[in-house]
Amino acid sequence: MKIRTLAGALALASSVTLGGCGFLPGSGAGDRTVTVWLMKGSVSPDFLDRFTRSYEEEHPSVELEFVIQDWGGIGPKVMKALEGDDAPDVIEVGNTQVARYADSGKLRDLTLEAMRDLGGEDWLPGLAEPGSINGGQYGIPWYAANRVVIYNKDLFAQAGVTAPPTTRKEWVEITEKLNGPDQQGIYLAGQNWYVLAGFIWDEGGELAEDSGGDFQGALDSPAALKGMDFYKQLQALGGGPTDADEQTPPETDVFARGDVAQIIAVPGSTALIEQANPDLEGKLGYFPIPGKSADKPGAVFTGGSDLIVPEDADQRGEGIEVVKELAGEKWQTELARAMSYVPNKPALARAVEGQEGTAAMAVGAAEGRATPNSPHWAAVEADNPIKPYMTAVLQGGDPAEEAKRASERITAKLITG
Structure with missing residues (x-):
């Protein structure tokens, strides 16, 4: 990947x-x-x-x-x-x-x-x-x-936020504070499954688990469901679409408008943002994705x-x-x-x-993970069941039922390749 x-x-x-x-x-x-x-x-x-x-x-x-x-x-x-x-x-x-x-x-x-x-x-x-x-x-x-959190320093300052958050709880509180009639506290597309993976790992869950050499989809585990619940909470604090990924539209284009306080992306995205809006040059900062406690960043x-x-x-x-x-x-x-x-x-x-x-x-890389170590994982990403699962939950579907359905599809792809 x-x-x-x-x-x-x-x-x-x-x-x-x-x-x-x-x-x-x-x-x-x-x-x-x-x-x-x-x-x-x-x-x-x-x-x-x-x-x-x-x-x-x-x-x-x-x-x-x-x-x-x-x-x-x-x-x-x-x-x-x-x-x-x-x-x-x-x-x-x-x-x-x-x-x-x-x-x-x-x-x-x-x-x-x-x-x-x-x-x-x-x-x-x-x-x-x-x-x-x-x-x-x-x-x-x-x-x-x-990925890290890229943030607009001016919008943070205007909201009275003097330091980046170090825990999930602080992150949600700050993001709520950054929301306003004409600005989004965060822009997070509904199908950014790489970000979801980090939240699932933070909870002790997996996308798929190895059971004696055979991988099984695991989005329906209690831990994975907790990760999806936090994603839903954070995603609701902005106007990101529930039925599209971070490229539709490109999140850097949305952030470049200047009315979004945060996105979750790799730091190199800054070059695209500043190219689209030179007024943001020198006004962007970065912090690791916060974890559940201040002593450890979030998994990525x-x-x-x-x-x-x-x-x-x-x-x-x-x-x-x-x-x-x-x-x-x-x-x-x-x-x-x-x-x-x-x-x-x-x-x-x-x-x-x-x-x-x-x-x-x-800092975040120290808590980094990768996708399940199956030779057939590429088949999962080619027709990714995680994306429609996320959309279904964000649009009000039952998380457990949707996770079970997506996990079954992942298992089938990991078996057949």
Whole structure:
């Protein structure tokens, strides 16, 4: 799963081998070529240039070749590469895609490297857990991003709100105070299921549960129903549609009008908001989604990327070394600063302390989670039963009945794929 509106992310040319186009040094210098597939927008040419120079200086027999791929259609392309005779040596994948690729039996188990060399026990759970399949670590966490609350500082000040809330209770009280005849305390679309997932996790619930290898939809558990109840309470404090998601209309466009006090989005959304309304430049702030108590932020869905190594890659051993460098402290710090990402360990969050939005993300990421670790979860998202469930409840349907119906649909999709 990806969250792709990220501050600092620069679009790169699709499907271009940067090493052969003058972007990176060392072309032809190494005895072995390590091919790395990265996704469009994940890193800047400058970051790749600096990483390549450093790596090739330390490994003079190696030439790095980076191939930039589009997210559209990447699933079948990766599967074809894994099954073929010419797999790249390293592939960047969405963190929640690892289970699908591991199910092919064509990924290298990197548990030894994760625990011995990379301190995997300290990784963000929202990146590490999706990469762990049946006790093996097949995906190495690379970077993360998650939603925070973006707020209009002027509207907060006008309402006499001097500090962001730190608990759900305070959040609701402040949002009620921010409501007015001509403004919304919060804009929250009715089908923003990623936000709902966080509230469900806060209550101890799950979207789906693993029962001995078979996943079952779990929206009808008492804990999950509590999460939906809080979502309904918060959503009612604004004018968001009950039958649409955050892109219909784009929540950034609504917020840019200047009469909305808060939205829940990734910090990179600020660029779109300020582009639509330059008068808001410098007037936007960020805080982590509040939790049930002040000592812990709310749970959030963690998007981002893991790195995988195909079992049949020609330079599998050297590919593992490249992964260890990219996921290690030095280049995690460089990546976080260059791209405004959350690094793969909470201890490295100091790298983004001066970036307000990214720092708020990093606080929330410590309580980050990912979608159920089933190879068939993509089938759930393709025709998502959670969205109509949310709409039905927000429009007055019986929560337990609607949750049971949605859970049954989720179970069917996780069984059949």
